Amino acid sequence: MMNMLTFLKLSACLLAAALSGHVAAQTTVKVESAWARATVQGQKATGAFMKLTAPQATRLVAVSTPAAGVAEIHEMKMDGGVMKMRAMPVLDLPANQAVELKPGSYHVMLMDLKTPLMKDSSVALTLTFKDAKGVESKQQVSVPVNTGMPAEHSHGDHKH
Numbered sequence: 001m002m003n004m005l006t007f008l009k010l011s012a013c014l015l016a017a018a019l020s021g022h023v024a025a026q027t028t029v030k031v032e033s034a035w036a037r038a039t040v041q042g043q044k045a046t047g048a049f050m051k052l053t054a055p056q057a058t059r060l061v062a063v064s065t066p067a068a069g070v071a072e073i074h075e076m077k078m079d080g081g082v083m084k085m086r087a088m089p090v091l092d093l094p095a096n097q098a099v100e101l102k103p104g105s106y107h108v109m110l111m112d113l114k115t116p117l118m119k120d121s122s123v124a125l126t127l128t129f130k131d132a133k134g135v136e137s138k139q140q141v142s143v144p145v146n147t148g149m150p151a152e153h154s155h156g157d158h159k160h
Helices: 004-027
Strands: 030-037 045-053 058-064 068-079 082-088 091-093 099-101 106-113 122-131 136-146
Touching: 030 122, 045 091, 045 122, 045 136, 058 068, 082 106, 091 099, 099 106
Parallel strands: 030 136
Antiparallel strands: 030 045, 045 099, 045 106, 058 091, 058 122, 068 082, 068 106, 122 136
16 A cells, blocks of 8 residues: 555656646647748748747747748838838737738748758748747747648638
C-alpha cells in the first residue's frame, strides 16, 4: 500500500505536470491556413500569409526563415488613394481574436530569397511572439507554397 507521503508527492508531481502543460498550451498561438506565394526565377521577394489566434494578448515581434535574407511583418493599406506598403515593428494579436495576414493587408514579406519558392514545396518560418509580460516564445511552422490563395481562402465574389 502507498503511504500518505508517497501519495502526496505523486499528487504534487501530477499537478505540476498538468499545470505546466496547461501554461504551455496557453502561450501557443494557433496558426491556420498558412501559405506563401510561389516565385519565378530571378524574383527576390514574395509574401507569406496565415491566420493567427492567440489565447492571450500577444504580439508577433519577428519572423525569420532560412529561405530569405530578410523576413519582415508588413502592412498594405490605402493612403490618399494610393496603396502603400510599410514594415511594422510588431503586430498585435488580441486575445482569442483571429488576425488574418492576407494579400493587400498584413503579411510576412520574404526578401532577398536565396532560391525561388516553387509551387507545391514548403518554406520554414520561425515566428517570434512576446506576451503582455514580455515573455518571448518562438513557433516554427512549415508553410506550403502556392501560386495563389488556396481555395478555402476565397470568399464568394472576391477571390484573391
